[in-house]
Amino acid sequence: MYERHFGFAVKPFALTPDPAFLYASREHAMALTMLEYGLESQAAFSLLTGDIGSGKTTLVRMLLRQLGNQVMVGLISNSHSRFKSIHGWALSALGIVPSDDSDIAVYEALVDSFVREYGRGRRTLLIIDEAQNLSIDALEELRLLSNVNSEKDLVLQILLVGQPELRTKLSRPELTQFAQRVSVDFHLKPLDRQETHTYIHHRLKVAGGNTALFLPEAIDFMYGRTNGVPRLLNQLGDFALVYAFADGRQTIDADLVAQVVRDRSGAHSLPSFPKVESAVPIGVANGGPA
Secondary structure, three states, rough: OOOOHHHOOOOOOOOOOHHOOOOOOOHHHHHHHHHHHHHHHOEEEEEEEEEEOOOHHHHHHHHHHHHHHOOOEEEEEEOOOOOOOHHHHHHHHHHOOOOOOOHHHHHHHHHHHHHHHHHHEEEEEEEHHHHOOHHHHHHHHHHHHHOOOOOOOOOOEEEEEOOOOHHHHHHHHHHHHHHHHEEEEEEEEOOHHHHHHHHHHHHHHHHOOOOOEHHHHHHHHHHHHHOOOOOHHHHHHHHHHHHHHOOOOOOOOOOHHHHHHHHHHOOOOOOOOOOOOOHHOOOOOOOOOO
């Protein structure tokens, strides 16, 4: 819609987790390094947590791009508390069909797959997204499944990705044995103010546009309204581009971003974060959005 007007090859603030747009902030770079270390150091369990929209899925996609054919990957992206057994979901994620639907056949097919891949010189990596939704029983089942590893042979690695509630769940007494097996973990924090500026410029550049399109005070205001959460920055940035295109503008200032927030707040699309004083544009402090 607005791509031609601003000279973009693609939309700079699409909400899809595209690794090509990954901005290596200090937090994101460290998180990716920790995930890579977990794989290389043969950690049975690795843990990545972060608030909604912090960029966890994009990091995982980048990790998968780097793995190549060294690892057999199964991704479970729709985990929920109604999982009766993790085994069937793992088989589906790995593209394996058991001989029948019995619990024994499903488990044996799963273990046979791990051993077969190991014989080919490859480990199996099982990634579970939104892992905070897993029940205590499902997590315990994962722990028991990891027993397929021996002291010498690591055939299965598991990466849990989820919201902060996952850490709270893993701290429960009944999951003490599970928590003790987590060798690598990282909690992803939002971007700070300076990183937010660099993040916006980075996405504009990757999309083929002008990095000066958003004026500095506009980005400051965006930071104040989103607290540096990447998904919210993308949402706000995309709407700002639509508004600027409709007005025939070539740059985006803080007043325009404030207008977007004002219009969208009624639909509850953007949560109300505390305002940063320096991010308040002229004319907004008096009678503008709270």
